[in-house]
Amino acid sequence: MSLALIAALPFLGALLPGLMIRAGKNACAAVTGSVTALALLLLGLNAPAVLRGEVVQTRIEWIPSLGLNANFFLDGLGLLFAGLILGIGLLIILYARFYLSKSDPMGQFYTYLMLFQGAMVGIVLSDNILLLLIFWELTSLSSFLLIGYWKHLPEGRQGARMALTVTGAGGLAMIAGMMILGNIVGSYDLSVILQNKELIQASDWYLPALILILLGCFTKSAQFPFHFWLPHAMAAPTPVSAYLHSATMVKAGLFLMARMWPVLAGTPEWFYIVATAGLVTMVMAAKIALFKDDLKALLAFSTVSHLGLITMLLGFGTVEAATVAVFHIINHATFKAALFMSAGIVDHEAHTRDLKRLGGLRTLMPITFTIATVAALSMAGIPPLNGFLSKELMLEEAYHTAWGPNPWVMGLLATIGALFSVAYSFRFIAHTFLGPVRDDYPHKPHDPGFGMWAAPAFLAVLVIVIGLMPMTASAWLVNAAASAVTGEVVTAKITHWHGLYAPALWMSVAAVGGGLMLLGGHKRLMALWNATPRPEAKAIFDAIVEPFAALSRRVTDAMHDGAMTRYVAIATLAIVAAAYYGFRTGTHAAGTRELMPVSIVPAMGWLAMVVATVAIMVFHRNRLFTLVLVGILGLMIAGTFAYFSAPDLALTQISVEVAAVMLMLLALNFLPKQTPVESSAPRRAWDLAVAGIAGIGVAALSYALMTRNFAYDSIAAYHIANAKPGGGGTNIVNVILVDFRGYDTFGEIIVLGIAALVIYALTEALLRGGPANDRLLAWKPDQKRAGDRHPMMLVVATRLILPVALMVGVFIFLRGHNLPGGGFIAGLVVSIALIMQYMASGFAWTQRRQRFDYHAIIAAGVLIAAATGIGSWLAGVPFMTTNFAYITLWPLETFEVATAAIFDLGVFLTVLGAVMLTLASLSRIAIRTGETVNTQPFDIDPSEGRTLDDLDAKGAR
Amino acid sequence: MLQRLFPHPLLSLLLFVTWMLLVNTFKIGSLVMAGILATVIPLLTAAYWTNRPKVRNIPAFAAYVLLVLWDIIIANIQVAKIILFYRSDQIKSAWIPVPIDLKTPEAITLLAGTITMTPGTVTADMSSCGRVLLIHSLHAPDPDAIRDDIKSRYEARLKRIFE
Amino acid sequence: MILDLALNFAFVCFGLGLLLNLYRLFTAPGVPDRILALDTMVINVIAIVMLFGIKLGTGMFFEIALLFAMTGFISTVAFCKFLLRGDIIE
Amino acid sequence: MLLIAEYLIAALLVIGGIFAVIGSFGLLKLRDTMQRLHAPTKATTVGVGSALIASMAYFWLFQGVISWHELLITLFLLLTAPITANFLAKAQMHLAIAEKDLPPSGVGTQWATYDEELRTVAPTLEDQPKS
Amino acid sequence: MELLLASALGLLTTAGLYLILRKRTFPVIVGLTLISYAVNVFIFISGRLVSGLPPIYNPAAAGYADPLPQALVLTAIVISFGMTAVIVMMALGAFIESGDDKVDMNDKDEAGTTK
Amino acid sequence: MMSHWIIAPVILPAVMGALLVLLMRGDLLLQRIFSTAATVGLLGIAIALVWGATQTPAEVYFLGNWPAPFGIVLVLDRLSALMVLLTALLAIAVQLYAIGSNWDARGRHFHALFQFQLMGICGAFLTGDAFNLFVFFEVLLIASYGLMIHGGGKDRLRAGVQYVAYNLIGSTLFLFALATIYGITGTLNIADLAVKVQTLPEGEMALFRVAAVMLILVFAVKGALVPLQFWLPGTYANAPGPVAALFAVMTKIGAYAVIRFGALVLPPETAATGTLIADLLMPAAIVTLLVGAVGVLGASTFGRLAAFAAIASMGTAFIAIAAFTPQATAAALYYIIHSTLAGAALFLIADLVASRRAHDRLTEALPPIAGTGLIAGLFMATGIAVAGMPPLSGFIGKLLVMEALRDQAALIWSVILGASLLIILGFARAGSTLFWKAHASGSREPATHRPEGLAFVATFGLLAGLVVLTVFSGPVMTWLEEAARLAHDGADYIAANRLPEGN
Numbered sequence A: 001m002s003l004a005l006i007a008a009l010p011f012l013g014a015l016l017p018g019l020m021i022r023a024g025k026n027a028c029a030a031v032t033g034s035v036t037a038l039a040l041l042l043l044g045l046n047a048p049a050v051l052r053g054e055v056v057q058t059r060i061e062w063i064p065s066l067g068l069n070a071n072f073f074l075d076g077l078g079l080l081f082a083g084l085i086l087g088i089g090l091l092i093i094l095y096a097r098f099y100l101s102k103s104d105p106m107g108q109f110y111t112y113l114m115l116f117q118g119a120m121v122g123i124v125l126s127d128n129i130l131l132l133l134i135f136w137e138l139t140s141l142s143s144f145l146l147i148g149y150w151k152h153l154p155e156g157r158q159g160a161r162m163a164l165t166v167t168g169a170g171g172l173a174m175i176a177g178m179m180i181l182g183n184i185v186g187s188y189d190l191s192v193i194l195q196n197k198e199l200i201q202a203s204d205w206y207l208p209a210l211i212l213i214l215l216g217c218f219t220k221s222a223q224f225p226f227h228f229w230l231p232h233a234m235a236a237p238t239p240v241s242a243y244l245h246s247a248t249m250v251k252a253g254l255f256l257m258a259r260m261w262p263v264l265a266g267t268p269e270w271f272y273i274v275a276t277a278g279l280v281t282m283v284m285a286a287k288i289a290l291f292k293d294d295l296k297a298l299l300a301f302s303t304v305s306h307l308g309l310i311t312m313l314l315g316f317g318t319v320e321a322a323t324v325a326v327f328h329i330i331n332h333a334t335f336k337a338a339l340f341m342s343a344g345i346v347d348h349e350a351h352t353r354d355l356k357r358l359g360g361l362r363t364l365m366p367i368t369f370t371i372a373t374v375a376a377l378s379m380a381g382i383p384p385l386n387g388f389l390s391k392e393l394m395l396e397e398a399y400h401t402a403w404g405p406n407p408w409v410m411g412l413l414a415t416i417g418a419l420f421s422v423a424y425s426f427r428f429i430a431h432t433f434l435g436p437v438r439d440d441y442p443h444k445p446h447d448p449g450f451g452m453w454a455a456p457a458f459l460a461v462l463v464i465v466i467g468l469m470p471m472t473a474s475a476w477l478v479n480a481a482a483s484a485v486t487g488e489v490v491t492a493k494i495t496h497w498h499g500l501y502a503p504a505l506w507m508s509v510a511a512v513g514g515g516l517m518l519l520g521g522h523k524r525l526m527a528l529w530n531a532t533p534r535p536e537a538k539a540i541f542d543a544i545v546e547p548f549a550a551l552s553r554r555v556t557d558a559m560h561d562g563a564m565t566r567y568v569a570i571a572t573l574a575i576v577a578a579a580y581y582g583f584r585t586g587t588h589a590a591g592t593r594e595l596m597p598v599s600i601v602p603a604m605g606w607l608a609m610v611v612a613t614v615a616i617m618v619f620h621r622n623r624l625f626t627l628v629l630v631g632i633l634g635l636m637i638a639g640t641f642a643y644f645s646a647p648d649l650a651l652t653q654i655s656v657e658v659a660a661v662m663l664m665l666l667a668l669n670f671l672p673k674q675t676p677v678e679s680s681a682p683r684r685a686w687d688l689a690v691a692g693i694a695g696i697g698v699a700a701l702s703y704a705l706m707t708r709n710f711a712y713d714s715i716a717a718y719h720i721a722n723a724k725p726g727g728g729g730t731n732i733v734n735v736i737l738v739d740f741r742g743y744d745t746f747g748e749i750i751v752l753g754i755a756a757l758v759i760y761a762l763t764e765a766l767l768r769g770g771p772a773n774d775r776l777l778a779w780k781p782d783q784k785r786a787g788d789r790h791p792m793m794l795v796v797a798t799r800l801i802l803p804v805a806l807m808v809g810v811f812i813f814l815r816g817h818n819l820p821g822g823g824f825i826a827g828l829v830v831s832i833a834l835i836m837q838y839m840a841s842g843f844a845w846t847q848r849r850q851r852f853d854y855h856a857i858i859a860a861g862v863l864i865a866a867a868t869g870i871g872s873w874l875a876g877v878p879f880m881t882t883n884f885a886y887i888t889l890w891p892l893e894t895f896e897v898a899t900a901a902i903f904d905l906g907v908f909l910t911v912l913g914a915v916m917l918t919l920a921s922l923s924r925i926a927i928r929t930g931e932t933v934n935t936q937p938f939d940i941d942p943s944e945g946r947t948l949d950d951l952d953a954k955g956a957r
Numbered sequence B: 001m002l003q004r005l006f007p008h009p010l011l012s013l014l015l016f017v018t019w020m021l022l023v024n025t026f027k028i029g030s031l032v033m034a035g036i037l038a039t040v041i042p043l044l045t046a047a048y049w050t051n052r053p054k055v056r057n058i059p060a061f062a063a064y065v066l067l068v069l070w071d072i073i074i075a076n077i078q079v080a081k082i083i084l085f086y087r088s089d090q091i092k093s094a095w096i097p098v099p100i101d102l103k104t105p106e107a108i109t110l111l112a113g114t115i116t117m118t119p120g121t122v123t124a125d126m127s128s129c130g131r132v133l134l135i136h137s138l139h140a141p142d143p144d145a146i147r148d149d150i151k152s153r154y155e156a157r158l159k160r161i162f163e
Numbered sequence C: 001m002i003l004d005l006a007l008n009f010a011f012v013c014f015g016l017g018l019l020l021n022l023y024r025l026f027t028a029p030g031v032p033d034r035i036l037a038l039d040t041m042v043i044n045v046i047a048i049v050m051l052f053g054i055k056l057g058t059g060m061f062f063e064i065a066l067l068f069a070m071t072g073f074i075s076t077v078a079f080c081k082f083l084l085r086g087d088i089i090e
Numbered sequence D: 001m002l003l004i005a006e007y008l009i010a011a012l013l014v015i016g017g018i019f020a021v022i023g024s025f026g027l028l029k030l031r032d033t034m035q036r037l038h039a040p041t042k043a044t045t046v047g048v049g050s051a052l053i054a055s056m057a058y059f060w061l062f063q064g065v066i067s068w069h070e071l072l073i074t075l076f077l078l079l080t081a082p083i084t085a086n087f088l089a090k091a092q093m094h095l096a097i098a099e100k101d102l103p104p105s106g107v108g109t110q111w112a113t114y115d116e117e118l119r120t121v122a123p124t125l126e127d128q129p130k131s
Numbered sequence E: 001m002e003l004l005l006a007s008a009l010g011l012l013t014t015a016g017l018y019l020i021l022r023k024r025t026f027p028v029i030v031g032l033t034l035i036s037y038a039v040n041v042f043i044f045i046s047g048r049l050v051s052g053l054p055p056i057y058n059p060a061a062a063g064y065a066d067p068l069p070q071a072l073v074l075t076a077i078v079i080s081f082g083m084t085a086v087i088v089m090m091a092l093g094a095f096i097e098s099g100d101d102k103v104d105m106n107d108k109d110e111a112g113t114t115k
Numbered sequence F: 001m002m003s004h005w006i007i008a009p010v011i012l013p014a015v016m017g018a019l020l021v022l023l024m025r026g027d028l029l030l031q032r033i034f035s036t037a038a039t040v041g042l043l044g045i046a047i048a049l050v051w052g053a054t055q056t057p058a059e060v061y062f063l064g065n066w067p068a069p070f071g072i073v074l075v076l077d078r079l080s081a082l083m084v085l086l087t088a089l090l091a092i093a094v095q096l097y098a099i100g101s102n103w104d105a106r107g108r109h110f111h112a113l114f115q116f117q118l119m120g121i122c123g124a125f126l127t128g129d130a131f132n133l134f135v136f137f138e139v140l141l142i143a144s145y146g147l148m149i150h151g152g153g154k155d156r157l158r159a160g161v162q163y164v165a166y167n168l169i170g171s172t173l174f175l176f177a178l179a180t181i182y183g184i185t186g187t188l189n190i191a192d193l194a195v196k197v198q199t200l201p202e203g204e205m206a207l208f209r210v211a212a213v214m215l216i217l218v219f220a221v222k223g224a225l226v227p228l229q230f231w232l233p234g235t236y237a238n239a240p241g242p243v244a245a246l247f248a249v250m251t252k253i254g255a256y257a258v259i260r261f262g263a264l265v266l267p268p269e270t271a272a273t274g275t276l277i278a279d280l281l282m283p284a285a286i287v288t289l290l291v292g293a294v295g296v297l298g299a300s301t302f303g304r305l306a307a308f309a310a311i312a313s314m315g316t317a318f319i320a321i322a323a324f325t326p327q328a329t330a331a332a333l334y335y336i337i338h339s340t341l342a343g344a345a346l347f348l349i350a351d352l353v354a355s356r357r358a359h360d361r362l363t364e365a366l367p368p369i370a371g372t373g374l375i376a377g378l379f380m381a382t383g384i385a386v387a388g389m390p391p392l393s394g395f396i397g398k399l400l401v402m403e404a405l406r407d408q409a410a411l412i413w414s415v416i417l418g419a420s421l422l423i424i425l426g427f428a429r430a431g432s433t434l435f436w437k438a439h440a441s442g443s444r445e446p447a448t449h450r451p452e453g454l455a456f457v458a459t460f461g462l463l464a465g466l467v468v469l470t471v472f473s474g475p476v477m478t479w480l481e482e483a484a485r486l487a488h489d490g491a492d493y494i495a496a497n498r499l500p501e502g503n
């Protein structure tokens, strides 16, 4: 449990700064620091056991099926890293308290910092590689926030993005690598994986896994060729740089290489990839560091170089080298963090980090000078400081390691790297602190308060102490960690003097001498360096990412540009192609069903339909004519239904078709009456081809279907058999609609009701003030209008037809259960009858004579239908269970009473209300265009004395 | 009371008959239903038909209906003859304004409808004052005769029925 | 027998009428002609439907014919109103 | 008896068919739109009417069902044909016939279809109804 | 007869899709209507073609047309009617709002304005 | 003992929708109260149903008391119960947001349409009948049309027309598929279909495969599977924020239906269809993920970014679904839960941003907005979730999917991880423009904006959902694995329908 708590504490701590910041910066820092201190304490409590060689474990089941569990373990390596992370973290918290300016949001800073700290601790304590991955990616995210902390700096934003991209990408690669590893072993638990070296290295997937994992490690640790992001991350506040980019995050890659060392190392692949990358990184970054004028950039590249060094050591794959690597990790953390903090102090005090503008600070900032010098000398590998110790050991290992057939290149390059290291370390001291005091510092520098230099001073002391007494101060830790890395019991022997014949001695001497010479000739070399064209990392990154982003935008926008016509064409072709593929890959037998002979009337109807269909394609630009043709099609299809024994369908088809044409006519009033020619002839031909392919598909499919019998008995047999006895109706279609599949109908009327609501809401939106409303107010009819809006003959005829049609509606409704008809058709018939009334005297006139609440009709319809269904609950039977009875009531004949009829009433009302609400909406739009409302049913009424003659007589005209 | 229950007695009667025609069977239940609907539907639609006309002379109305039915048959034969046997240039179409004395909309509509259904004439329009119908005649060698025929054969009868 | 003959004759006649209407629909000089042709088509279809009822000896087609008549009338008026006024329910 | 009835029905069917063809044929043959208006409004009503009566007679005589409701369709067609013709004529006048080509009404007023100010006759309300 | 129906359905689908591929809302809506006609008939014929046997229960009936597809078509017709009404109104609304009745929109130009 | 509760998720919103129209259409406050109450009720019912589905394998509700396959049935199993619960959870957040942001006041009938939308969605999840699925697709679609154009406006209506037209084509395809299926098998009941397909005569197989392909493509339209995804960006980017958020579950209906039919009726073991569906689905899913990821990187507006993120999430879900193994289906379900909540949160945040700025273009920075810090935090958290970064459920979902598809690791893993990178990049760039660059754009004074407490509560609620999903991944996965096992096994589902012998 305690291990999980150690990992969790920083995350819990991340919540506190935001809350505590109101209590002041000191309180905020104190709380944050004490959380870290607590974690450190807990770690310390576990240390004795670990140092004894035990492995402390905490296992919490999380997602067993995935193998992702919150398992933690603590061994020497974990202890070393966790200690570094928490210890240096504590120092950074202290340092940052004084470093951040008043305007910087400190709560946010500490929150991010603690998130990061938690992620790092999580990485080093994870006993589950999936869990490790979670923490791994979290470091990328939290460092993204930390690097971009100063949002107003473009470098910050870009640096953050670059860091996130590179380390994020590496992290993704590592996910794959880790999952491969887990799949080879059959477990994602590290402690299991670490036991399976042979299995892993024998696997075909070893190399991919290795490469993918190393991608993650190299990107995070800024190893060649992924080193470029790190300097740009220096836009972060210095405490961040010190923490992330020296002590911790960049070491996550190293940690992981060390962690996986027992199972991944020792193969030629490992050696050539890891050692080479490390070596190249070490030399190249050291060289770059020498030419950086920005203090933090110099330190950043030096960090890269030292990481390369450690990587190289791990790459050697020997126990000895690994031990040295561990030792150097400790040393580097101490001197580099101290250096970063020192650089931060310089920046903070002198308001510049530019070496060209610095120099002579030795006397102005003696304390800082002392700390920085100790650390820098250690970095240069000057005895007796700790950096010297590990560097000597490193050179020794390099000397003894052959790169392929070549025995000396490794040693040579390592020496050259050390040489550069000496040069830039001395340059750091010389160009910052030595030389004459200048009078042009941006700000008068002096040593900061104790709070700010305490942390680096502490680290400098560590540098000295380890340097002087390595065995006492660090060997126990090195041993524990190195044993954990290598899986063997390591007993390190760290001494300052290896004898005169130790090659490392001379390599060291050469490095120091050469380094000083380089520094001496720095001015000329710098000129040469500046004259050499170099690829700029950010430029390269931008050159890759920006065009890619731009390309993405172009491709995406070009594909999804709102060209509906293309979308449909693609969809059509895709559907036909996929369906055809499905057909071709299956077995097909031609149908055996007897064909129906062709008779004359259907043939004529077919001809009419074909002609009308072709005509629609040809004449579609004439919109009114198109509607007339649609009317013909509707008629022919209704006829088809009638001919093939579907009277209900014929009734529905014809009434729906009329209602739809009416609706389109109403809309067409406002729309252009012609469709312009907009597609070229080839485009039209292409469209026709696309449509034709689909048409052929439909024809083929329907022919195939019609010419075969059902493969199984259709469930319709049951409907036929049970409609009368079970459903109480002889119109089987209607019984299906209101009973067997009444639930479908319930959904269907709701569709209709919603349609009306949508139309109403849309109308409201259009009529609300805005461009639509303005356009309506300014609307002019595009065709000349005839006089006599409401001719008398129609009005008078409607006075008869409307009542009769209503009666027909009732008739169709009532007989629906037994004969063709039903609520839906009845609703449409009544609607159509009312439309006739509207056509006769106008919608508004009719509505004024008798107002119906169409919303209420729709809602009532839905509720009645629902209530019929719910009513069956009372009887303990499922929703929509119908009941019917035959009632004899003297003197009437026996008649049937069915709950289905009530349901059908709901259908009827919904249909009616929906159609009416739609018409009402359209009418309101028309009225907004300036249409007036008549007060009389028709325009010319000779009986009322309101004729023109009378008006003439009264002189009104 | 009865007036309010049956605002349009004739309409109610018509609807009653219509229902019986619709159900196509003679049952007591149908009669009851017809009665209900013949009562309810006129009530529902009364708002759209306020100034109902009075048919004063029902036998005359019946006679008029029969006359028109007969004329329709004759008209059809005549039109058929024209369509089948006349050359295009032999057909002398004409527009004929027919001044009318009828005042009630129902009567005017009935007259206009009759004109359309009977020999070779179609009611096309009405003057803005409602006093003149515009008739199109398919074949009218003598337009005045047609106008007089309309006035005497139909309008006079309608005047007796409605006014 | 004679009835079948007459029935088939009538079918052919009304069907022929239908096709003539269709022809008129496309050759019509103006929209009113087209609407007229459509209206006539509906009437012919009504007749065909009724004849079909006779042929099958069923009254099942009555409502269809009635509804065709109603909808045919209303669409014709609607099309004309559209031509005359634009808004058919103003 | 049945034979006579059969002949009667057959005759009705034949007459109906002939009238239907004539009506539709008239639609093609006649010269202008106003003339064409005459053909179907009359001929087809008789055509359909015959068919409907034939149907009535058939069911009455052969199935023993007195089927009245065909009458309803016939009446409906008779009632609506004039309205249809009226609207078609008005549409044709509005679109294709100049007012000057028509005889004057003789009472000083325009034909309604051309009278654009007609709607001033029937008072109108300008306000918008609230729903 | 099957061939007649199949060819008519194919043609109806072709015409419908062709109109849907036009660039104005009106033909697109007509096209949608046509393909909905086509699919309604298609559902209907999935019960196979039967003439003169309406699905009205009758002890003397020789058989019945498959009633189930008919019920499905009824539902489909009603639904597509509602859908048609909505898209007609939306097309009208789009026309009134923007002054043209184009179907395609240039997402690049029009995107990004506050809702 | 048949539980009427199974149908409650359909009836409650339907009745409430009607009541809102009938009694409260003039009073927004009443609408808000009752509509929210109904949604809370729905959540309660959904929880009860999940509980019930956990206790018993599958339960069938025989509508109209007609036996299957002759009547329509509702089937409650873990899968359907889960989807209903997900819908209810999302609905509450969206509704609170709509109220808090006043979106519901910008047009008529928002709450009624919202309830009907819920009805349609729940109905689609619960039904055990193929044609009834179509009906409820239409219910949810037509309600979505109304919600999508809620408030009106030029772009929204134009996009709405496209949305409707495209979906009408989809609906037509659905009917073609259903009619073909019925024409071959003579049944519409899904369980019955599953049984009959097993013994389909060889000669019928080709036609049935055509039907199966068409059916799956219908679901692919809903699920925005390439090349049928084109409708989504315009629709989602132009829909009101809360509506787009609600739509997060609409794409999942497509996924759900593919799982339901793919696992039960068309599993790879079936002779008739074999691996046909998987063969078509997998490449399309991979391309979908890539199109979505590239779209996230290339999106020109925040709204479109969110839309392409939705497409990408569907790509991932469909990759898992296309494997048609219980393990992959469980992973897909987990990912579906995650991406529904995360996608919805993203749309809500997009709306929070859009409502505070002149535009939501990602190509130019605007001055800081009110509440930048909070909104940026929400954005970051949601971005992490959507991109599948730790520690939120997206990462776990991604791992689950990858783990389930380890047989095709080389391809699938590269695609999933590569897409993640693109999405991370896209989010980093977008966030930087929206929130960071704002600080460099001169004015340090954030624009003022009316506080929308409820809107933030809703957004936080969705994120909290992600956190809960993450923390309880273990038990959730155990539950989902059983759900997936049952869905693939199908025996319980079929048995619950009590089909007659030898029918």
Ligand code: NA
Pocket (backbone or CB within 6 Å): A726, A727, A739, A880, A881, A882, A883, F064, F065
């Ligand atoms: Na029942």
Ligand code: NA
Pocket (backbone or CB within 6 Å): A737, A745, A748, A824, E074, E075, E078
């Ligand atoms: Na229905």
